[in-house]
Amino acid sequence: MPYHCVVCIKQVPDTSNVTVDAMKEDGTVNRAALPAVFNPDDLHALEAAVALRDQYDGTVTALTMGPLGAAEALRECLYRGANRAILINDRRAAGSDTLATSYILSQAIRKIGQYDLVFCGRQAIDGDTAQVGPQLAEKLGIPQVTYFERFVEVSDRTVRVRRNVGNGWEILEAKLPLLITALDTANEPRPSAARRMMQYKRARTVAEVERDVAASLPDAGAEERDIAQANVIEKLKRRGLLIEQWGIDEIDADLQWCGVAGSPTKVHRVQSIVLTKEGFKGIEPTEEGVRGLIQELIVDHTLD
Ligand SMILES: Cc1cc2nc3c(=O)[nH]c(=O)nc-3n(C[C@H](O)[C@H](O)[C@H](O)COP(=O)(O)OP(=O)(O)OC[C@H]3O[C@@H](n4cnc5c(N)ncnc54)[C@H](O)[C@@H]3O)c2cc1C
Numbered sequence: 385m386p387y388h389c390v391v392c393i394k395q396v397p398d399t400s401n402v403t404v405d406a407m408k409e410d411g412t413v414n415r416a417a418l419p420a421v422f423n424p425d426d427l428h429a430l431e432a433a434v435a436l437r438d439q440y441d442g443t444v445t446a447l448t449m450g451p452l453g454a455a456e457a458l459r460e461c462l463y464r465g466a467n468r469a470i471l472i473n474d475r476r477a478a479g480s481d482t483l484a485t486s487y488i489l490s491q492a493i494r495k496i497g498q499y500d501l502v503f504c505g506r507q508a509i510d511g512d513t514a515q516v517g518p519q520l521a522e523k524l525g526i527p528q529v530t531y532f533e534r535f536v537e538v539s540d541r542t543v544r545v546r547r548n549v550g551n552g553w554e555i556l557e558a559k560l561p562l563l564i565t566a567l568d569t570a571n572e573p574r575p576s577a578a579r580r581m582m583q584y585k586r587a588r589t590v591a592e593v594e595r596d597v598a599a600s601l602p603d604a605g606a607e608e609r610d611i612a613q614a615n616v617i618e619k620l621k622r623r624g625l626l627i628e629q630w631g632i633d634e635i636d637a638d639l640q641w642c643g644v645a646g647s648p649t650k651v652h653r654v655q656s657i658v659l660t661k662e663g664f665k666g667i668e669p670t671e672e673g674v675r676g677l678i679q680e681l682i683v684d685h686t687l688d
Pocket of ligand 1: 392393394423425426429447448449450480481482483485489503504505506507508509510511512513514515516517649651654
């Protein structure tokens with residue numbers, strides 16, 4: 385049976401080297417200060433969806449909300465096997481926290497229409513909250529399985545999924561449509577395929593077309609540019625190379641739930657923490673040692 389999988393992917397600032405200017409005064413991420421990378425867990429989410437499609441047929445749609453540069457991550461999805469790519473880009477979505485992000489993604493998925501599975505990474509390396517997947521499932525009104533490792537059985541509208549719970553695993557049965565958040569132990573993401581890179585390297589969003597046409601016709605008037613843009617867009621569409629680009633209005637999102645207005649979370653400070661030797665304390669593996677540790681944790685209210 386063919387399955388339509390939607391994979392939510394996020395282009396994230398590379399947090400392996402956070403500098404002091406990584407956050408703006410309003411507590412949102414200063415993306416210009418950090419290089420952008422594909423969120424690592426999302427590669428595993430994408431692989432899980434593409435492998436399912438390869439085995440049972442169907443389609444994989446990659447979806448991201450982000451700046452125009454996030455089109456690069458969508459091209460990577462196409463290189464790695466996705467059939468369709470959609471960018472949600474709207475300056476009114478900027479500054480969204482997890483509530484607003486999951487709301488906007490849920491509206492985009494509603495616009496996509498029919499789907500069987502939604503895949504997310506477990507966590508994004510910038511916000512690090514692991515909230516978007518579960519919140520998205522809530523907003524779509526579908527069941528969720530987090531910490532996905534693999535499908536044990538796929539049978540028509542029911543799947544059995546193995547999830548890793550840290551010191552073991554459990555197998556859950558769920559009905560479709562279902563949202564899954566994937567762990568980095570789920571699979572080995574396939575590399576970009578050379579053939580698909582040749583096929584999709586010219587895939588563009590409308591904004592990229594506008595930028596490219598403006599750069600290639602610097603002296604042209606507005607009308608000439610509009611015609612050139614329309615021609616390029618038509619050509620891309622015909623060749624299946626147009627990365628769809630939607631704004632808040634196209635997905636019928638209510639502005640009060642988007643961007644800063646729809647985001648109750650405020651980040652006050654980001655800090656790069658380097659653990660030094662003093663950050664560690666040796667505990668003797670004896671009953672007395674463990675008792676002492678528990679006492680300390682109670683005193684500093686880590687345990688109540
Ligand atoms: C230091 C710092 C702290 C922050 N703290 C908070 C906080 O406490 N609470 C809060 O609400 N926000 C916080 N944010 C904002 C956070 O970056 C955004 O809320 C973000 O858009 C989504 O949250 P996340 O990165 O934690 O995603 P997660 O919930 O960790 O992401 C899980 C998965 O959801 C999907 N996903 C997430 N974002 C997108 C997207 N834009 N497009 C497509 N798929 C996506 C991906 O599959 C991803 O793997 C913080 C940001 C920073 C820089």
